Amino acid sequence: MRSERGLLIVLSGPSGVGKGTVRKALFNQEDIQFQYSVSATTRNPREGEVNGVDYFFKMREEFERMIANNELLEWAEFVGNYYGTPIAYVEQTLQQGKDVFLEIEVQGALQVKKAFPEGVFIFLAPPSLSELKSRIVGRGTETEDVIHNRLTVAKEEIEMMDAYDYVVENDEVQLACDRIKAIVVGEHCRRERVAKYYKQMTEVE
Ligand SMILES: Nc1nc2c(ncn2[C@@H]2O[C@H](COP(=O)(O)OP(=O)(O)O)[C@@H](O)[C@H]2O)c(=O)[nH]1
Numbered sequence: 566m567r568s569e570r571g572l573l574i575v576l577s578g579p580s581g582v583g584k585g586t587v588r589k590a591l592f593n594q595e596d597i598q599f600q601y602s603v604s605a606t607t608r609n610p611r612e613g614e615v616n617g618v619d620y621f622f623k624m625r626e627e628f629e630r631m632i633a634n635n636e637l638l639e640w641a642e643f644v645g646n647y648y649g650t651p652i653a654y655v656e657q658t659l660q661q662g663k664d665v666f667l668e669i670e671v672q673g674a675l676q677v678k679k680a681f682p683e684g685v686f687i688f689l690a691p692p693s694l695s696e697l698k699s700r701i702v703g704r705g706t707e708t709e710d711v712i713h714n715r716l717t718v719a720k721e722e723i724e725m726m727d728a729y730d731y732v733v734e735n736d737e738v739q740l741a742c743d744r745i746k747a748i749v750v751g752e753h754c755r756r757e758r759v760a761k762y763y764k765q766m767t768e769v770e
Pocket residue numbers: 578579580581584585604605608639640641643648649650668669670671672673674
């Protein structure tokens with residue numbers, strides 16, 4: 566028995582911890598049952614990024630129009646650019662009974678938690694702060710100023726860890742993927758068990 570609506574799975578955590586890497590690795594696996602929600606952003610595409618696949622790339626005015634029209638489930642300004650989750654896709658997909666996977670930064674995840682407290686909130690944590698710094702520097706996509714800003718934000722984000730249901734360490738990408746998959750399976754089992762007993766109790770009454 567599966568609950569009718571899908572699960573909303575939110576993967577978040579500090580910049581550079583490996584959210585994008587883990588998400589891509591997860592979605593390359595054949596046994597993945599959840600649907601990825603493509604975000605909108607005003608940041609410039611990086612080399613190899615495709616509009617509609619990696620992000621919906623928008624001008625600032627277009628993004629602000631989406632905010633004004635309530636087209637976003639959440640949005641945040643992160644290191645100078647807007648990022649947001651189009652709500653229509655999330656709602657339709659959950660309604661079809663499919664699980665939706667968001668990979669978003671911490672401010673956005675906290676907004677989603679308010680709107681969807683029944684979601685599954687997973688914080689991806691680095692093995693250490695020094696390893697986090699090496700990953701941001703090693704990625705080589707940002708200038709020194711941006712790296713500095715991202716590290717400052719990362720320290721504030723780590724303080725929000727307690728607001729999440731699960732903390733997954735990203736020591737190795739495959740291990741992090743396995744932990745996330747185990748969490749999702751566990752959450753389905755838990756919810757199905759609760760629904761089963763709830764149904765039995767109402768039948769007894
Ligand atoms: N709030 C929010 N954050 C997002 C969304 N999409 C992506 N992000 C986050 O924005 C941050 C910056 O993303 P990006 O520029 O792609 O850089 P990178 O993920 O650090 O390589 C990351 O922490 C993403 O997880 C979104 O729809 N909403």
